Amino acid sequence: MSGTELTVTLSGGSAADARAVVQALExxxxxxxxxxxxxxxTVHTATFEHEAADRPSDGASADAARLSAPVTVTVQGTPEAVEKASATLSRTFTTRDQGAASGDQEQERELLLEP
Structure with a gap:
């Protein structure tokens, strides 16, 4: 399988909160x-360009689960990558699904992560 690209855009919270979210996805x-x-x-972006399908999807760090403020996260990529990212963030943080949009080969989902 070819590499998967996932783009994550984060707003709200601090730079430390944004790093915690990125760390949870790694x-x-x-x-x-x-x-x-x-x-x-005020807005942070991270891109992952790796073989998402070949990595386990249940290993988020417990240390990454602490946020100082609510963080809005938009994940964009293949449907599989967006689903894995959403599931990982939901296991690590308290999340609210804010909606999703789908294109031909790409999907976008917005989540609100709460402290």
Whole structure:
């Protein structure tokens, strides 16, 4: 199977909250291209370009589950990658599904993660 790309956009919360969300996805998708920094940004983005189908989807870190504020997360990629990301985040954080949109070969889902 070819590599899967997943793009994650995070808003709300702090840079540490954004890093916690990215860290929670790494057991499933491998290392992100870059973790969110402390640059004062209000929106953070991370991209995973790994073999998502070949990684277990149940290994989110318990340490990543602490958030200081609500974080809105948009995950975009193949339907399989979006489903795995949504499931991983739902196991790690308290989540509310804010909706989804599907295209021909790509899907997008928005989740609200609560502290």
């Amino acid at each position: 057991p499933t998708f491998g290392a992100a291209d870059e973790r969110p920094g402390d640059d004062g940004a």
